[in-house]
Amino acid sequence: MAEFFQQLINGVSLGAIYALIALGYTMVYGVLRFINFAHSDVFMVGAFAGYYLAPQVGRLFRLPSMAGGVAVLAGSMVICALLGIIIEKLAYKPLRSRSTLTVLITAIGVSLLLQNTGQLVFGANPKYFPKLFPETNIESLRRATGLIVSSNQVAVLVIALGLMAALQFIVVKTRIGTAMRALSFNPIASSLMGINNDHVVSFTFGLGSALAAAGGILYGMNYPSIDPLMGTLPGLKAFVAAVLGGIGNIPGAALGGLLIGLVETFVAGTRASTFRDAIAFAILILILLFRPAGLLGKLRVEKV
Amino acid sequence: MAIAGCGSKPATGGGGPSGGDSGGGTIKIGEFASLTGKEAAFGQSSHKGTQLAIEEVNASGGVLGRKLEHIFEDNQSKAGESATVVQKLISRDKVIAVLGEVASGRSLEAAPLCQANHIPMISPSSTNPKVTEMGDYIFRVCFIDPFQGTVMATFAKKTLKVRSVAVLTDVAAPYSVGLAQYFKEKFSADGGNIVLEQKYNSGDKDFNAQLTAIKAANPEGIFVPGYYTEAGLIVLQARKLGFTGPVFGGDGWEAPELIQIAGPSLEGTYYSTHYSPEDKSATVQDFVKRFKERFKGEVPDAMAALGYDSAMVLVDAIKRAGTTDGPKLRDAIAATKEFVGVTGKTALDEHRNANKPAVVITIKDGQFKYVETISP
Numbered sequence: 043m044a045e046f047f048q049q050l051i052n053g054v055s056l057g058a059i060y061a062l063i064a065l066g067y068t069m070v071y072g073v074l075r076f077i078n079f080a081h082s083d084v085f086m087v088g089a090f091a092g093y094y095l096a097p098q099v100g101r102l103f104r105l106p107s108m109a110g111g112v113a114v115l116a117g118s119m120v121i122c123a124l125l126g127i128i129i130e131k132l133a134y135k136p137l138r139s140r141s142t143l144t145v146l147i148t149a150i151g152v153s154l155l156l157q158n159t160g161q162l163v164f165g166a167n168p169k170y171f172p173k174l175f176p177e178t179n180i181e182s183l184r185r186a187t188g189l190i191v192s193s194n195q196v197a198v199l200v201i202a203l204g205l206m207a208a209l210q211f212i213v214v215k216t217r218i219g220t221a222m223r224a225l226s227f228n229p230i231a232s233s234l235m236g237i238n239n240d241h242v243v244s245f246t247f248g249l250g251s252a253l254a255a256a257g258g259i260l261y262g263m264n265y266p267s268i269d270p271l272m273g274t275l276p277g278l279k280a281f282v283a284a285v286l287g288g289i290g291n292i293p294g295a296a297l298g299g300l301l302i303g304l305v306e307t308f309v310a311g312t313r314a315s316t317f318r319d320a321i322a323f324a325i326l327i328l329i330l331l332f333r334p335a336g337l338l339g340k341l342r343v344e345k346v
Numbered sequence: 347m348a349i350a351g352c353g354s355k356p357a358t359g360g361g362g363p364s365g366g367d368s369g370g371g372t373i374k375i376g377e378f379a380s381l382t383g384k385e386a387a388f389g390q391s392s393h394k395g396t397q398l399a400i401e402e403v404n405a406s407g408g409v410l411g412r413k414l415e416h417i418f419e420d421n422q423s424k425a426g427e428s429a430t431v432v433q434k435l436i437s438r439d440k441v442i443a444v445l446g447e448v449a450s451g452r453s454l455e456a457a458p459l460c461q462a463n464h465i466p467m468i469s470p471s472s473t474n475p476k477v478t479e480m481g482d483y484i485f486r487v488c489f490i491d492p493f494q495g496t497v498m499a500t501f502a503k504k505t506l507k508v509r510s511v512a513v514l515t516d517v518a519a520p521y522s523v524g525l526a527q528y529f530k531e532k533f534s535a536d537g538g539n540i541v542l543e544q545k546y547n548s549g550d551k552d553f554n555a556q557l558t559a560i561k562a563a564n565p566e567g568i569f570v571p572g573y574y575t576e577a578g579l580i581v582l583q584a585r586k587l588g589f590t591g592p593v594f595g596g597d598g599w600e601a602p603e604l605i606q607i608a609g610p611s612l613e614g615t616y617y618s619t620h621y622s623p624e625d626k627s628a629t630v631q632d633f634v635k636r637f638k639e640r641f642k643g644e645v646p647d648a649m650a651a652l653g654y655d656s657a658m659v660l661v662d663a664i665k666r667a668g669t670t671d672g673p674k675l676r677d678a679i680a681a682t683k684e685f686v687g688v689t690g691k692t693a694l695d696e697h698r699n700a701n702k703p704a705v706v707i708t709i710k711d712g713q714f715k716y717v718e719t720i721s722p
Binding site: 044045048049052053055056165166167168170179184190192261264265266267269272275306307308309310311312313315316318319 | 383384386517543544545546547549551554555556559561575578579582586606607
């Protein structure tokens, strides 16, 4: 029983990271109706931004510490937000009037560009992510229940939940959020209402990329080996999570991420542990067969 | 003044499969290694050992009156790349022999090419027995996993006194699968109990699920026959999950990066390897000194020492053969019985493997420390 709860904790921790990345996929799809395949590599850039920022921040704040950790997280999120906006302006905006297939292929191209540039600039060898937050196992919990919960895992949960709450607030309660929802509903009508579509799209990309960066930092904190190709597999699983929850649906992405994290962890703990990666894709096939709109999504009828 | 290698390039004749060496100019020796990527530590290390050997041979006049030309390629630790770069070394660079690789999986990729082209290949430290089974042109200067598996099984049972072990295997690496199998056979035969077997893939970062399952099965020790990048993360996560028993592995752990990743979690861990720089023999200490002088104070590890020996065995064979012709060179390498290198006496048996003792290393206070030698 203790093993079950321990795996639950492991799964929730992993799922929170997938949820953060899935949010970026789902938001961009919701607003623009296209899958940004380069998102997984923004996640990777976020982790590397944290790796390179940490020594500089360490001079001001002394790492590991709460203030230092938050500073690195914030810095990395800003860098990736800018990166996301630049990618949108250079690679996707010129193709906005073209077919979705064109933009999809471009997205794959951007993804490969980021990966290979990363290998050139950062070097292909894995780097060891520094400690950002002070890390301990929560002793009181361990003594009471025997469960090992690391403060890093708690940090993942707290930061992920905090960011998701902030995102929900932005989307529902602010003007720009309302503009994002308007744009996802009907781009022509929204521009007729005086919304500057370009600004809203840039903001969406920036926001999604900032969340991916946060995912990258949290991933680096828990699995301290980072390399330029690290984004591929978590990115794909987060994409599955977004589809599972209902692509375009924000709470859906969070739910999907959690579910994928849990399923993957439980599978990895059994004798069939080599299927841990395959299970996410099996879920993708199943959900597309039986409930293509996702768990929380509504089936949209396309009128021709 | 450069004697050979400047000016005249060897003519591109020399006949199809047996290499393109035409008797004049430099002797081209090819090397392929994982200079970048996940196992970069291995490639960098063995490459430096090979480089030192070739430089020393050239400094003392070369072989058969000719200098050695060291042509090396990086396979980026990626599957598939080794075949590509070795093909280039053989067809375009026309090397007379290939040195490489450390990882058994990548040696297995290149071996069929070398065998088909009749180019002798000497692996410095691939330990999976299948590598030399690929053909009679494939050699190695290290021990093989059937022996290495028994080394750690014996060490665990007799020295660490653990009676139950969980095994965590990298199913994507032939080295890991083979070593796990031999360990399990010997450990069970000695009366030990394998409580659980778990698996992972090269490149995985999260082992919490497998380690939680292992912890629940309550073994006294964990055997991790994988490569250092994952082994480091596994030890780190195992300690975080509260596992305090010994964690041990094979020569795939041998890299300074191991300590960088896992740091203080490594106390109480052990692994088997081919040599220790703490060996007091004059040969080893002199090698360590020359290596440190050449490479800015870096201490050579087992991969560097074996990289050095693989090149020296090749040079010794070229001298004995009196030629760089494929079949004759192959026969000379196969006849290596009296070679003494920095990793000890290297005699190749009828399967083209070397029968050598293994050394067990532990990590104490962030340093690799020699524990004991186990002979075959």
